[in-house]
Amino acid sequence: SFEDENYYLLQLENLTSSGYIDLSEKYFITKEDYLNWTSKIEIQENDFVITNAGRTGAVGMIPAGVRCALGRNFTAIRPTKINPYYLRMFLQSSYMEMQVKSNLDSGAFFKSFNVKSIKEIQVLIPVQKILERASDIFAYLVKKIELELSENRELAALRDWLLPMLMNGQVGFKDTE
Numbered sequence: 001s002f003e004d005e006n007y008y009l010l011q012l013e014n015l016t017s018s019g020y021i022d023l024s025e026k027y028f029i030t031k032e033d034y035l036n037w038t039s040k041i042e043i044q045e046n047d048f049v050i051t052n053a054g055r056t057g058a059v060g061m062i063p064a065g066v067r068c069a070l071g072r073n074f075t076a077i078r079p080t081k082i083n084p085y086y087l088r089m090f091l092q093s094s095y096m097e098m099q100v101k102s103n104l105d106s107g108a109f110f111k112s113f114n115v116k117s118i119k120e121i122q123v124l125i126p127v128q129k130i131l132e133r134a135s136d137i138f139a140y141l142v143k144k145i146e147l148e149l150s151e152n153r154e155l156a157a158l159r160d161w162l163l164p165m166l167m168n169g170q171v172g173f174k175d176t177e
Contacts, residue, residue, distance in 0.1 A: 007034040009071035010043060012051060015060040019092050020146065024153055027071065037069035041076050046084040048077040048091060056113040057100030059091040063146050075115050082125065083135035085142055090123055 008026040016022050029037065043049065044067050051058040053073045061084065070076050079087050090096060103117035125131060165171045 001030045001033070002028040003030045006067070007031055007069075009037060009069045010049060010074065011071045012054055012073060015049065015051065015055075015058055017055075017058075019058070019060050019088070020149055021060050021063055021066065022149075022153075023066065029069065034069055037071075041070065041078070043068050043070050043076060046079065048079070048084075048087065049074045050077065050091070050113065050118060052114055053112045056104060056111060057097065059088075059096075061088045061142070075118055077118070082123065083131065083139075085138035086125075086131060086135040087123070088142060089134070089138050095124065096121070 007030065008028045010021070011027050013025060014022055041047075043062050045062055045064045047062045049060050049062070049070065051073055052075055077087075099121050100113055100117075103120050104111040104113055105117060126134065162171065
């Protein structure tokens with residue numbers, strides 16, 4: 001139900017396997033539905049989403065400029081006392097993976113990672129000096145990767161727009177010799 005570019009739900013399909021948010025496909029909803037879905041939280045930059053079912057425990061960090069409603073099978077985490085770039089790396093660590101596996105709840109059809117289990121996660125925090133240095137490095141790397149992913153999406157869109165015109169002769173290459 002497209003009403004406005006800003007009213008959409010973050011879906012499982014928007015979370016890549018490497019923990020990035022891909023908004024090339026959006027699930028649009030009405031303003032009324034958006035207000036209903038965001039009554040408890042509106043997802044914003046540096047929030048985290050964790051999947052509760054399907055790919056249980058998959059984590060993504062919301063990039064700059066994104067504000068949206070949280071779809072089904074996600075839990076949001078808003079860091080307030082820890083650097084989000086450090087938390088991102090921690091949430092994608094093998095230690096976190098081990099904690100997710102040990103905190104899964106068995107359901108009728110599949111295992112889930114619910115809010116109660118997420119609250120049991122223990123975040124390892126190094127001494128302040130190491131935390132600050134690690135956070136700086138992680139921030140640089142994450143921002144660089146996000147920029148390159150954005151550029152790749154733009155290049156893919158350009159390719160998808162140009163390729164049909166090249167194939168049917170609407171555009172071509174000029175010989176400069």
